[in-house]
Amino acid sequence: MAGGPPAAVRPAATVVLHRRGADGLEVFWVRRGEQLRFAGGFYAFPGGRVDVADAALPLANAERLPASEAACIAAAARELFEETGVLLAPGAARVPGEARRAAREALLRREMPRAKETAFADFLAAHGLTTDARAFTPAGRWVTPPGLPVRFDARFYLAELPGGETAEVWPGELVDGSWVRPEAALRRWEDGSALLHPPAWHTLRSLALGLPAALPLLQDTARAPWKLPVHDWVVERIEFQRGVVVVPLRTPTLPPATHTNCLLLGDEELWVVDPGSPYPEEQATLEKTLALLDEEGRRAVGILLTHHHLDHVGGAEQLARKLSLPVAATAQTAELLDFPVDRVLRDGDDLRVGPRGWKCLHLPGHTRGHLCLLEEGSGAVVAGDLVAGVGTVIVDPPEGDMLDYLASLRRLLQLGPGVIYPAHGPVVPAGADKLRGYLAHRLEREERVVRALRELGPATPEQLVPPSYPDVQPEVYPLAERSLLAHLGKLVKEGRAQVDERGRYSPA
Secondary structure, eight states, rough: OOOOSSSOOOEEEEEEEEEETTTTEEEEEEEEEEOTTTTTTTOSSSEOOOGGGGGOOEEETTTTHHHHHHHHHHHHHHHHHHHOOOOTTHHHHSHHEEEEEEHHHHHOOTTOHHHHHHHHHHHHHHTTEEGGGGGSSEEEEEOOOOOOSSSSEEEEEEOOOTTTTOOOOOSEEEEEOOOOOOHHHHHHHTSSSOOOOOOHOOOOHHHTTTTTHHHHHOOOGOTTTTTOOOEEEESSOOOOEEEEEEEEESSSSSTOEEEEEEEOOOEEEEEEOOOOOOOOOOOOOHHHHHHHHHTOOOOEEEOOSOOOOOOHHHTTTHHHHHHOEOOOOOHHHHOOSSSSSSOOOOTTTTEEOOOOOOOOOOOOOOOTOOOEEETTTTTTTEESSOOOOOOOOOOOTHHHHHHHHHHHHHHHHHTOSSSSEESSSSOSSSSHHHHHHHHHHHHHHHHHHHHHHHHHBBHHHHHEEEEEEEEGGGGGGHHHHHHHHHHHHHHHHHTTTEOOTTTOOOOO
């Protein structure tokens, strides 16, 4: 089923802290912890959501600002201090180091939300400080696109590092932080070693031109020569690393997913991976994206399907016909489609597009013909339905096979994956950790099934579901039974279980 309405949009503030280094302009960027729901594992700038108490924080030189803007600047000052220790307030130099440390700890103490709401205001008042709104120069506004589980309306601000202040990240929500020249940060994005959301990419690309030239581009993206498509502050092109454009399309998929991530791989030539939406308005969104890229010299040359499920192929035939594009898939997938496949892909085939090229990996389990792609060099993975960004993947016999699925997870893990681009849910920066977690989860479930067989066998799958899936609600039992059959099939193949003529399972 297609999902419900998009997530609510929350106000937020981001601070682009800068200084003049030995080799020119430097900015302070941070790497977000991979456990975070929003932008986990990505490089970004300090910032966070606007709290209720921010609206009441005293600001100097804010008389002409709208209340919403003043609250964002207050949040920017608070978040900057919380995440980096930099205090943007005249007279900050007189605050003792121990007092600063205690105030940061109070802000970071998540188990005490009441204390967090008032801690920054109390700290400033105790030392006779007031944040000056003029220290924060507006540098853009960005709204998270629909289809993501967490959405923000983020105001960006430029702020110069004052003399005597030092930026330092305490590990927690942020993994680390450092000063970097914008050009060096963009090179990291180019080689796939630093994931960037489009607002951060645009900010760095602008700052690479120098601070005076960057400001008008930051405040109005339409002035940028690279033509980043933005509508109502929502960017319409998501390219987390060079050569991988993500286009989330609403599809008739299974909850909790609502969209399928169509991926456009390459630079001058683009392969369209899984144009899965059957809905005309979503197909129009994809075609508009491809048209804009074509104007920039990035032309679609083919359609690649990871497998045959409707939420991955729903728009493929129409797109192929409209743009005269060949369709590529594995032989097993081709057998199950009701439209022709022009190129049969095999394990080990190369897709020579993008800065490094992609290798085809036949990784069955979710389906017999399931295909993944591995980018050589960066280790980025186009995962299809091998892995999901949220939740787990259905393995539904007879097309799904648990023995094959676990073998596919192990094989991909051995290849040293980097970031994983799943078909459903957010990007997974720590690919190897995700695969290890998937393996552990499936094997733990398998042990529950084995215990249930010992306690109840001979038993039908319906009887085995409750003890094997104690963590799911009864209304989900029919779906859980499909997954249970996959586990039982694996155990039978391994000689660890047997099934009688009445369809009852017992230990072998």
